Amino acid sequence: MSDHEHARAAWDEASHKHVREDAQLLDEARTARLFPIEEELLAPLVPGAAVVHPQSGHGIDDHALIRLGAASVLGLDYSPTAVAAAQRRARELEVPCTYEVAELPRTGIPGGTRISSTRARAPCRGWRTSPPGRERCAGSGRGPVLRVE
Structure with a gap:
């Protein structure tokens, strides 16, 4: 089996x-909201938009994007299990979210650089490099993080 x-x-x-936490996540999806700063930044952009959400994971933020006014959300995730669980919740709550298994593409930056995404515990307040070349978000709580490798 390859590393990939x-x-x-x-x-x-x-x-x-x-999947194990489906009932709890279903309850969260019913009232999900983004962080106030995320809502403030996205409020002018989201209403009526078809949103693509890379690394959507459990899909809870997608429900929050619909609540913020998105016309639809396409959630992308690396895991078929996460995609299936998120799609089940969207169907049950009758929201316009669909999910597909996908990888984030190469960036086009020389050297085979890729962009990866993860969920940190906070909105990223800055990047720390330790050791050099191993960037990570400096913050606490949760929030999206993109990393160039």
Whole structure:
């Protein structure tokens, strides 16, 4: 099995949490909101928009985007398990969210650089580099983080 296949299998295994916690996540989806700063930044852009959400995971933020006025959300995730669980919740709550298994593409930056995305525990307040080349978000709480590798 290649490193890529191992990574996908590990991510998919970790995503079984979205299945085990389905009832709790369904309750969260019913009232989900983004952080106030996220809502402030996105409020002028989201109403009526078809939103694409890379690394959507459990899909809870997608429900918040619909509540903010998005016409639809296409959630993309690396894990077939996460995609299936998020799609089940969207169907049950009858929201215009759909989900697909996908990888973030190469950036086009020389050297085979890729962009990866993860969920941190806070909105990122700045980047720390430790060791050099291993950027990570400096913050606490949760929030999206993009990293160039």
